[in-house]
Amino acid sequence: MTNEKKTEISFLSSSKYTVADKKVMLIGSVTETIYDRIIFRNNDDLKKYTSIFEDYFKSTVHDFNGYKEYLFKSRTLLASRISRMIFEADDSVGVRKLIDSHLAFIKEFDHGKKSEETIKKNLKKESSLLDDFINKDK
Template structure:
C-alpha cells in the first residue's frame, strides 16, 4: 500500500467514533506498516517500534518474523480500550505528520521518540 493511502486511512480512523470500527481500520494500518519494507527496512527496528507505539517488548524470536510480530500487535490492539486506541492513533498522526493530535497527553520524551520515528518513516 502506498504511503498516501496509509495516511488517508489514518485520517479516516481518527475521525471515527465507534471503537470497533477504529480497531478494524487500525488492524489494516498496522499490517501495512509492519509488512512495508519501504517504511521499516530492518526487522531489528521493530523492537523500538513496539516499545514506542505499544509500550511492550517481545522476545527476540518474535522480531525475526513480521507475520508473528503482526499477530502480537493485533492481539494488543484487540485488548485495547477506547483511550488506548486513541493514544495509538495520536501517535500515528504525529509520526505521519498529518495534524497535531487532539488532547494529547504525551510528554516531551514521548514526543521526541515519535518524531524520531517520523524521520525513519520519511527516510530523513
C-alpha cells in the first residue's frame, strides 16, 4: 500500500475530522480509484466497485435506478456522477457507510492475492510507443 493510500485511509478513518471534510476526501479518493488503470484495466471492471454506491443510492434517492451503461464508457462521466451524488448526500450515517465500504474495497484490493496478479497483468499490458520502438528488434 502506498503512503498516499495509507494517509487517505487514516484521514477517512479518523474521528477528528467532520463529516463534511471526510465527504470531500471521499470524493477525491473515489475519483482517483475510478481513474486508476492498475486496479481497473477495463471500464467494465468498475461495475463491482460502483455497486457499493449504486446499492446505497438506490435505498436513499427515490428516483435513482442505477448507473446507465453509457456512464461506463467514460470514467470521467462515471466519476463525476458518483462525486455529485456523494456531495449531495445529507445523511452523515450514510456517508460513513460509503466511507467504510470504500475503505473495505481498497483494503481488500491491497491485501488480496488476486490484486497482485491483476497489477502484474495490467502493468504488463501497459506499453508505450517508446517501449515498442526500443523493443521492436527483440
